[in-house]
């Protein structure tokens with residue numbers, strides 16, 4: 001059996017990894033009918049020396065963003081950004097970015113935004129919406145007044161229900 005060529009790197013629970021004649025079942029795996037299967041979502045690690053296979057949880061191997069990376073997430077308050085994506089990939093790390101102070105922040109907790117990581121000073125992820133980057137700013141939003149759907153208007157968003165206007169820095173791919 002030519003197993004080695006079609007080994008999956010990323011697996012979901014139940015995926016077949018190897019047979020027990022070839023490998024030992026390691027962390028994150030279990031055996032059904034002589035087959036080693038993944039128990040968790042994650043990345044496979046085949047140890048060819050010790051002939052064992054394990055699945056490493058993606059949640060534990062979450063990577064910190066670096067300066068210059070793009071992060072997306074929802075604002076928990078005017079300073080804390082709950083990071084959901086790093087460079088377009090889902091982050092499982094429960095990371096929080098610290099929004100740089102601006103004179104007039106025009107985003108809030110009802111906004112899903114994209115921003116740049118500016119530094120990792122003092123172990124904090126400092127993020128900032130750079131106005132000269134078209135893809136940064138608010139991607140999705142709701143009305144600040146009544147919570148209903150908003151549409152893009154000049155320099156901001158307007159509520160389809162109550163007409164409330166709010167100035168916002170919108171990303172070029174803002175979704176109505």
Ligand SMILES: [Zn+2]
Nearest residue numbers: 143146159162
């Ligand atoms: Zn409204």
